[in-house]
Structures are given as structure tokens and as C-alpha cells.
Amino acid sequence: MLRVKILLIAIIFLLNYPFNQVNAQKLANLPPKIINEQLDSDSDSLTNSWETNHQLNPYSALGDDGAAGDPDYDGLTNANEQIYATNPRNPDSDADGMNDGWEVRYGLNPTSALGDHGATGDADRDGLTNQEELFSNTHPTNPDTDGDGLRDGWEVDHQFSPINPAGYHGGAGDVDTDNLNNLQEHTAATNPRHPDSDGDGLPDGLEIEHGSNPLDCELDADADGLENQPELALATNPFNPDSDGDGLPDGWEVAQQLNPLSVAGIHGANGDGDADSLSHLQEYLHQTNPHQADSDGDGLLDGWEVQHHLNPLSSLANDGANADPDGDSLNNLAEQGFATNPRSADSDNDQLPDAWELQQQLDPLLAGGEVGTNGDPDADALTNLAEYRNSTRPLLADSDDDGLNDGWEVRYTLDPLDGFGVNGANGDPDGDGMNNLIELQRQTHPLQATYLVMLPLAQRFY
Structure with a gap:
């Protein structure tokens, strides 16, 4: 009875003992027909040939030799290794740097190192290679592992955790305090770690608020001659060239030491x-x-x-x-x-040149009254226009001071500027014995002889 018990124990031990080289050698020496007939000798869902090819014990369903075994610690059981045609003795069957279990878990092919299935592939187009996804503990076929609206690659590039949607790592975070949260920064392609992505002096959030491009470096966004940073310092509007609406650009007002936020007094347009x-x-x-x-x-x-x-x-x-x-x-x-x-030359349009009027002490800005075209301030019967045309003096009735007023001389075609000869007071152009002065006094015509009047005087010369 004791011998029977010992034999049973020995058989059980042999069945559970790891498949060693001796057993492998014996198995190899068995005729192929016998092996093929026994496809799964231990009923562990692993075929004898597959187990044999991968140095597993086809007669043991326990431990690393069984369907649930994982001798290469790659996260795939032997049963799955058989299904996916991977090597249960090699955690990275395709040698692409990613273990088989991880590739299978995320829908990648553990037996291909090419394209989207390889280390440099990016199956989810999130900006992270598969190998980077492995190191980041992110999902290689889900571009947003933590579901915070931010692509995994973007989060990694900007030093956020792609597997933490909370706090400053999440979509609502605003690390650079530019009034754009991470989700908005992600959408605008701005730098969530820098409040002024384009370096133009304006916070990204402020540019977005005013419809400006936070990635286009315009140092003077409103082209008012005042750069963005001074605008912020002065509290003027960097997106409005005329912050106070007075028609004067902010830059010009600042340059001229005027207040760009005031329309009153000397600071306004009408100052x-x-x-x-x-x-x-x-x-x-x-x-x-x-x-x-x-x-x-x-x-x-x-x-x-x-x-x-x-x-x-x-x-x-x-x-x-x-x-x-x-x-x-x-x-x-x-x-x-x-x-x-x-x-x-004639500011008041009275036909009298400014220079002449000034010279004659008339007002060059008045065309009416005594100083205008038809005025006669010296009462010599010559208008100012006539005085100008005859070069006489409008404030002096007798320009040549010969006792004959200008108007009378002009009337009778004598020269009002010549006080000598026939044009002077003693002249007698009509030879009637009466000089011009007498003709004036008697109101006779100096160019037409009046002998009847002068007859008594004329007899004295005979």
C-alpha cells in the first residue's frame, strides 16, 4: 500500500515539475505522429507544438507552462501569446521597444515594428510617438488620454500631465495667467507657459478678446505711433488708435505731451x-x-x-x-x-492793390465807404479807383500842389502830377489869356478860349 502511494506522489510530482531539458529531449525523440496526435496533451488550450516551440511543457497546465502563465512578464498570458502569434519567452516580439502586452492592450500589432504599429508611429495623431506614449502612460490610440480636451502630445510638450485633467494640468488651468485657459491656449496654438506668445507686449488673452492674432508680433497693434507696452502703461487702448475719440492718435498726443485720455481744453482736438x-x-x-x-x-x-x-x-x-x-x-x-x-494783390477785391492802399493810408481789407473803390476821402471829385489809375493821392485833393485840384485837372485832361508849364496854375493851354487857376476859379474850360471875358485885358497889349 505504501508503494502505491509513493508511486502516485511521484507521478503527480513529475506532472507538475517544470519541463526540463531531459523532458524536452525525450519529447523531441518521440515520433512526430505521436506528438501531432496529442495536440494539447495537458488540455491548457496551448497546442503541444506551440508549447514545444517556445520551451514550455506540453504536459503541464500549471504556472508558466499553462494558459495563464506569463513567463516573459509582458502582460500577455501564454494563451494570448498563442492567439497573437507572439513569443511567450520574449516580452517584445517585434523588437520595437514596446512590450507585447502593452501593444495588444492598445490595439497595436505586437509582431510589427512598422508604421503606426512601430516605436515611431503615432496612431492617434496626438503628437506623441508610440514609444513616448508608453513612457508617458498615455493611450496610443486615444489623442486625449485624460479627456480634458488637450492632446496628449501638446500637454507633454508644455510640461503638463496628459493623464491628469485636474488643476493647472487640465483644460481650465491658466499657468501663465494671461486670461486664456489651457483649452483656449490649445485651440489658439499659443504658449500656455508664456503670457505673450508672440512677444508683442500684449497678453494672449487680451489679443484674443480684441480679435487680434496672439501669434502675430505687431509691436504697435493699432498703428497709432505708440507701442503696445506703453499703451498698457498709460491705460490707453492698444487696439484703438484714438483712445479718447478726439481725432488725435494716441501716439501723437503722447509725443506732444498731451493727454491721450482727455478731450477737454488744451488736450482736446479744439485746443x-x-x-x-x-x-x-x-x-x-x-x-x-x-x-x-x-x-x-x-x-x-x-x-x-x-x-x-x-x-x-x-x-x-x-x-x-x-x-x-x-x-x-x-x-x-x-x-x-x-x-x-x-x-x-488785392485782398478786399476793390480793384485797389494792397500795397497802394497801404501806401495811401487806406484800409486794404475794406472795399466800401470812403476807403473803398468809390470813396473820395479828399473830396477832389476823383474816386479812389480814379486816384489809383491817375496815380494821384486819395487823401490829398491837389497831388502836385499847384492850386488845381486833381479832379478838375483830370476832368480837363491836365496832368494832376505836374505843377509846371501848361499843367500848372499859370499855364494857359487854350491861349485865352486866362491861366488855369483863373479858369478853375471862373469854372471855364482851360482848353477852350474864352475871349469875350478877357477882351478888356487883351486891348491893353495893343
Whole structure:
């Protein structure tokens, strides 16, 4: 009885003893017919030939030799290794750096090292290679392993955990405090670790808020002459060239020491800090200095030059103080002083040139009354226009001081500017014995003889 028990124990021991080289040798010496007939001698779902080929004991269903065994510790049981045609003695059957169990678990082919199934493949197009997915503990066929809306590769590239959707690692995180959360940074392709991805001085969130491109480096986003960083410092709007809406660009106002956030007084469009008759808006449009009445230093006020279509930034040619663009013998400086028009020789359009009116002490800016075209301030019966045409003096009735008033002389075609000879008081152009002065006094015609009146006097000469 004891011998029977010992025999049974020996048989059980042999069945459970690891398949050694001796057993393998014996198995190899068996006729092929016998082996093929016994496809799964130990009923562990592993064929004898497969077990034999991979140095497993076809007569043992226990431990590493059984269907549930995993002698290469790759996460695949022998049963699965047989199904996927992998090597149960090699954790990486295709030698691509990824163990068979991991590849099978995530739907990759453990027997192919090519394309999407290899180490450099990226089956889920998340920016991580399969090998990187393995090291990152991410899913190689799911681009967003933790389901936070961020691609695994993007998270790894920006030093976030691709398997943690919480806190600053998740879609709602904002590590760089630029008012864009990680999901928004991911969508905009901005840098979640840098508040100003394009380095233009504006936080990414602010650019997105105003419809600007946070990846396009525009140092002066609104092209107002003031760069973005100073705009933020001054509290002006970097996306609006005129923050206070007064028509003056922020950059120009700052450059001219005006307040870009105020429309009042001298800081607004209608201000005139230098009292040159140009508003700030006009100064901006003409690029003159709002703090200097004469920007080009030629003695002519900017406002006066602009009013008369001269260049307030040039002191050369017709724009300078000594120029005379209207050819009236008054230079620009004089025209400014008399408030006449440097572009018109007759500022008041009364047919009397400015220079003549000024010379004759008439007002070159008034065309009516005694100083106008039809005025006769010296009461010599010559209008100012007639005085001008005859070169007589409008404020002196007898220009040549010969006792004959200008109007009478002109009326009778005598020269009002010549006090001698036939044109003078003693002249007698009609030879009637009465000189011009007597003709004037008697209201007779100096060019038509009046002998009846002079007969008594004439008899004295006979």
C-alpha cells in the first residue's frame, strides 16, 4: 500500500515539475505522429507544438507552462501569446521597444515594428510617438488620454500631465495667467507657459478678446505711433488708435505731451496751446508743433501760413518770410503784419492793390465807404479807383500842389502830377489869356478860349 502511494506522489510530482531539458529531449525523440496526435496533451488550450516551440511543457497546465502563465512578464498570458502569434519567452516580439502586452492592450500589432504599429508611429495623431506614449502612460490610440480636451502630445510638450485633467494640468488651468485657459491656449496654438506668445507686449488673452492674432508680433497693434507696452502703461487702448475719440492718435498726443485720455481744453482736438490759430486737430493734420506757434521759425505763424496755403514747415521759396507770392511788393511778413492775403494783390477785391492802399493810408481789407473803390476821402471829385489809375493821392485833393485840384485837372485832361508849364496854375493851354487857376476859379474850360471875358485885358497889349 505504501508503494502505491509513493508511486502516485511521484507521478503527480513529475506532472507538475517544470519541463526540463531531459523532458524536452525525450519529447523531441518521440515520433512526430505521436506528438501531432496529442495536440494539447495537458488540455491548457496551448497546442503541444506551440508549447514545444517556445520551451514550455506540453504536459503541464500549471504556472508558466499553462494558459495563464506569463513567463516573459509582458502582460500577455501564454494563451494570448498563442492567439497573437507572439513569443511567450520574449516580452517584445517585434523588437520595437514596446512590450507585447502593452501593444495588444492598445490595439497595436505586437509582431510589427512598422508604421503606426512601430516605436515611431503615432496612431492617434496626438503628437506623441508610440514609444513616448508608453513612457508617458498615455493611450496610443486615444489623442486625449485624460479627456480634458488637450492632446496628449501638446500637454507633454508644455510640461503638463496628459493623464491628469485636474488643476493647472487640465483644460481650465491658466499657468501663465494671461486670461486664456489651457483649452483656449490649445485651440489658439499659443504658449500656455508664456503670457505673450508672440512677444508683442500684449497678453494672449487680451489679443484674443480684441480679435487680434496672439501669434502675430505687431509691436504697435493699432498703428497709432505708440507701442503696445506703453499703451498698457498709460491705460490707453492698444487696439484703438484714438483712445479718447478726439481725432488725435494716441501716439501723437503722447509725443506732444498731451493727454491721450482727455478731450477737454488744451488736450482736446479744439485746443490751441500755442495760440497760433491752429487747433490741435489742425496741428496734427499739418504735422506742426502744437506747442510752438511758428514751427519752421520763419516769423510767420503756423495758423496764418495754413490759412493762406503756405507751408508752415518750410521757410524756403514762396513759403518764407521774404517771399512775395502775389507780386504786390509786400513780402509775407508784411502781409501777415497787415493781415492781407499773400496770395492776392488785392485782398478786399476793390480793384485797389494792397500795397497802394497801404501806401495811401487806406484800409486794404475794406472795399466800401470812403476807403473803398468809390470813396473820395479828399473830396477832389476823383474816386479812389480814379486816384489809383491817375496815380494821384486819395487823401490829398491837389497831388502836385499847384492850386488845381486833381479832379478838375483830370476832368480837363491836365496832368494832376505836374505843377509846371501848361499843367500848372499859370499855364494857359487854350491861349485865352486866362491861366488855369483863373479858369478853375471862373469854372471855364482851360482848353477852350474864352475871349469875350478877357477882351478888356487883351486891348491893353495893343
